[in-house]
Amino acid sequence: MNVKLLKAPIGFIEYIGKMVAMLASTIYYLVRLAVDWRLTFFQMSNMGVNSIPIVFLVVGFTGMIVSLQITEQALRFGSTKFVGGGIAFVMVRELAPVLTAVVMAGRVGSAIASELGSMKVTEQIDALRSLATNPVQYLVVPRMLALIIMIPAISVMAGLIGILSAFWIANMMGVQWPVFYMYVPRLLDPSDITAAIIKSGVFAVLIALIGCVEGMYTEGGASGVGRATTNAVVVSIVCIFGMNYVLSAILF
C-alpha cells in the first residue's frame, strides 16, 4: 500500500493520542489538586474576563438579528406570544454555548497555541523542565481549569444578554415584555440551562486541549507558531460544531 496514503490516518491517530495523553496528565494533576491557583486566577481574568465584551457583542447582535427575523414573521401570522419563548429556547440550548465557544476558540484558543508555541520554539518549555517543573502542571492545568470555570459562566451570561437583546428589538417592533416572556418558562426548562452548562464545559476542555496540544508540539520557528495558531482555531471550531451535534442529541 502507498505509504503516503497512510500518512493522514496515522497523523490523525497520533494527534488524538497527544490529546488523550495531555488530558490524562491534566486530570492527574487536577485530581491530586496540584494546581497553581495564582496562575489559574490570572488565566481566569486574562482569558475569561477579558473575553466577556466580545462574547456579549457577538451573542447580543445574534439575538438582535434572530429577533428581527422571527418577530417580523410572528407579526405577519399574529403569533408574537411565541417570540420570546422560541428565542430563549434556541439561545440557551444552542446559540449562547456555541457562539461563546467559537469566539473563545478564536480569541483564547489561538492565544494559548501562540503563547505555548513561542515558548516551545524559544526553548522556554525545556527551561521549565530543566527547572524541575512539569510543563503540563504549570502551563496546561491553569489554562484548562480557568476555561472550564469561565466558559460556562460566560455562556450563561451571554444567553441572558442574547435574550435581552432580542427583546429590545422585539419591543421596538411592538412586542411588550409580558407577551415576550409568556412562553419563556413553558418552552425553557431549568434542565436546559444545566445541559447548556455541561455543553460549555465540554467545549472549554476542547478549546484548552487543542490550543495546548498545538502549542506544546509546535515545531519550526515563527512559521510553526503561525501554523499552530491557525490549526488551534480551525480544529477547535470544527470540533465544537461536531461535538455540539453529539451533545445536543444526547442531552436534549
Next chain:
Amino acid sequence: MIETRDLKVCFGKTTVLDGIDLQIAAGEIVTLMGGSGCGKSTLLRAVMRLIPVTSGEIFIDEKRVDNLSETDMNEVRKMMGMVFQEGALFDSMNVRENVAFALRRHTRMKEKEIRETVHERLEAVGLKDVEERTPNQLSGGMRRRVGIARALALNPKILLYDEPTTGLDPLLTATIVELILKMRERYGSTAVVVTHDINAAIRISDRVAMLHEGKIIHKGSFKSLEKSDHPHIVKFLNSMRDTRNPQGGY
C-alpha cells in the same frame, strides 16, 4: 558525578548519539566539542532528560536516571542547572521573577530571602539594577548571564552550558568564560560545556570530549587532543587555527 554508558539517542531513523561512554567527576569542567550536528547539544539534553533516550544508561550522582519517571526526574533536576544558548528566559516575567522561579516553586523561602538570593545570584554573574527589566530589554550577553543566574538559583551540583558563548563578541565571550570558572570556584559545581569556541575550551576545560557523527572520538586534556592523529580531529583543529599566528595558535 555524571556518567553515561553506551548511550544511544535516535530521532526516527536517524541515530544522533551512538554508544556514548562518558564519566565526569565532581567539580570537573568538561567541554564537548565537535562540528555542527554531531550531537553535542543532544548529549546535554539527554543528560538532563529533556529528550527520550533510545538505549543505554545515565547516572547522576551515582543514581540511574534514564529510567526515572518525569516526577522522579524532577527531584534529580533540582540539583542540576542548564544554561540555554539564547538564555531561554521566560519572556512573560522580569529578570527577578526568572531567577526566583525555582526558589518560589521548590523552596519555602520567604519573599525577603528570595529577593536576597536573587540579588546575590545576579551579583555573582556581574549584573546590577536589572531585576525589573524584561528579557527583551536585555542584550544577548546579559540574557545569557541572567540564564546562568537562573540556573544557579537552587545552588546546583551540576551545570550544563549549551553553547554559552556562541554569537557573542570577544569581550562578552571572555566575560562568560570567566563566569564559568568563577561559578566552579564559588559554588564548586561540576560543569559540562558545549562549545565551538576553541579558545574558550582551552581556558575552561579540565578535559575535552570530541564528538563526531554521534560518537566520542577523543576524551582527555586539550593537549592530548592536539596530539591526536584522528583525521577528523586534525581537520577540526586545523580549521580553527589562526594562520596569521606563527606559533600556530587558535
